[in-house]
Amino acid sequence: MDLEKGGIHLCSEKRDRANELSIDIIQLCREYNENIITDPGHVNIFPASKIPKRLHHLVSPIYRNLSGASKGSLGSRDNMKEQGFRLATESSTLQGFLQCVPDAGVRKVAYVQGNSVPHANLEVLDKLIATRHEFAQLMGYKSYAEFALHSTMAASPEVVLSFLLEMSKVVRPKADQEFEAIQNFKRENSGDPRGELEPWDEAYFTWLMKSATYKLDSSVIASYFPLPQCIEGLKVLVESLFGVTFHKVPLAPGESWHPDVMKIVLHHPTEGDLGYLYLDLKSRKGKYPICAHFAIRGGRRVSETEYQLPVVALVCNFSGSSLAPVRLNHFEVxxxxxxxxxxxxxxxxxxxxxHFSGTRVVxxxxxxxxxxxxSYAWDYRVLKTFAKHYSTGDIIPKELVESMVGAKKMFAATELQRQPFHLFRSSMQ
Ligand SMILES: [Zn+2]
Known part of the structure; x- marks a missing residue:
């Protein structure tokens, strides 16, 4: 099936065309991602007072000449300049920004700008859609969606569509209630009793409502999650779920790529060693900036009696100095x-x-x-086994975990409704 995805079963003429199209698809995807990085878009915001101090790390200062300053006015040229801020509307910065800026006008320009760049991608997308369509038809499928889904558990676009529609129907009443609650909150807090909830309002008011209801302080939460204890928590969890233990083993000379790397072996009391795991969890200069799992070697049967053990690496970017142990915020946990x-x-x-080992599944x-x-990272029964305060040793309070879960669930229906929304919006265009 995997070889057929590349067109091995086609006649040589069609196979050549399929190869060309596959290369084009890869290049267009790369171009799309590169454009997002090189052209995140930006907005200039004046005056500087519109941006609260706590957001200054997200923006950079800029200056403009004050219009209307008459030629004869006193003072140097410098005095006639006004300070403002420039925001690069790159998606993670934009998200944090929209949550915390009280000025609706500023939120609007940032939201509109951030969601309409990079323009170059409009053309890339048109080309990508056309290329994928030609490729899928060459392979004998009606559409690219049909081609992409045929080897998955969902099996067809119709199954995906009906699943999303059904889910959307179930979630709808709750999502409507949430919408009304956010809108009412906006009306009460903005002094405009008829104010409509705009797309750039949602992040801001839901964040305010969550903080008002649960009063969560992320640094207090992090004090219960020193990194070594989190690893200990995973140890307790695998032992209780699978009867498997893990422990640290020494690294051979030249085996690791950095002194921070730790090697762990997974062991079962009757099956013996099951595989090896490298942990490289702390951030450092020049390190790949995301959290990911890499299969270094997959498992496979070598002979009747021998099995090649899998080797994997977890690479994360948890920050902290080398002096103090790293404490994770809950998102990192x-x-x-x-x-x-x-x-x-x-x-x-x-x-x-x-070829079929581990995560190499549909x-x-x-x-x-x-x-x-x-989901175990949200479960008090799991958290109480390892989440202990770094200085007092107190177990994380149950009420704190309940508040964290409450805040997560507060607009759950709205979050879910976003998936079918994206799909139907794109199919309507
Ligand atoms: Zn994942």
Whole structure:
């Protein structure tokens, strides 16, 4: 099936064309991503007072000549300049910005600008859609969606569509209630009793409502999650779920790529060693800036009696100085658990061929173990085993975990509704 995805079964003329189109698709995808990085868009905001101090790290200062200053006015040229700020509307900065800027006008320009760049991608997308369509038809499929889904568990675009429609129907009443609650909150807090909820309002008012209801302080939460304890928590979890233990093993000379790297072996009391895991969790200069799981070697059956053990690496970017132990915020704890779910998927799978080992499964199953593990990071029964205050040793209070879960669930229906929304918006255009 994998070879047929590349067109091995086609006549040589069609196969050549399929090869050309595959290369074009890869290049267009790369161009699309590069454009996002090189042209994040920006907005200039005047006067500087519109941006609260706590957001100054997201923007850079700029100056403009004050219009209307008469030629004869006193003072030097410098005095006639007004300070403002420039915001690069790159997606993660924009998100943090929209949550915290009280001025609706500023939120609007940032939202509109951030969601309409890079313009060059309009053309890239048109080309990509046309190229993918030609490729899919060459392969004998009606559409690219049909081609892309045919080897997944969902199997067809119709299944995906009906699933999303059904889900949307179930979630709709709750999402409507949430919408009304946010709108009412806006009306009460903006002094405009008829104010409509605009797209650039949602992040701001939901954030305000969450903080008002749960009064969560991320630094207080982080004090319960020193990194070594989080690893200890994962240890307790795999032991209780799978009867598997893990412990640190020494590295051979030249085996690791950095002194921070730790090697762990997974062990089962009767099956013996199950696989190896490298942990490289702290950020440092020049390091790949995301959190990810890498399969270094897949498992496979070598002979009747021998199995090649899988080797994987977890690379994260948790910050902290080398002097103090790193403490994770809860999003990072969730990320660590997620990536560890991927690692276990690789380490615990037993397959005949390396090609099918671990996370090399149908695309829509690949995130199942990681999502399961993510949910453990929200479960008090799991958290109480390891989340202890770095100085007092107190176990994380149950009420605190309940507040964290409450804040996460507060607009859950709205979050879910976003998926079908994107789909139907794009199919309507
Ligand atoms: Zn994942």
């Amino acid at each position: 969730e990320t660590l658990f997620h990536e560890f779910g991927h690692a276990l998927h690789s380490l615990l799978s037993r397959t005949e061929y390396q 695309l829509d199953f690949a995130e199942t173990p990681s999502n399961l593990f993510e």
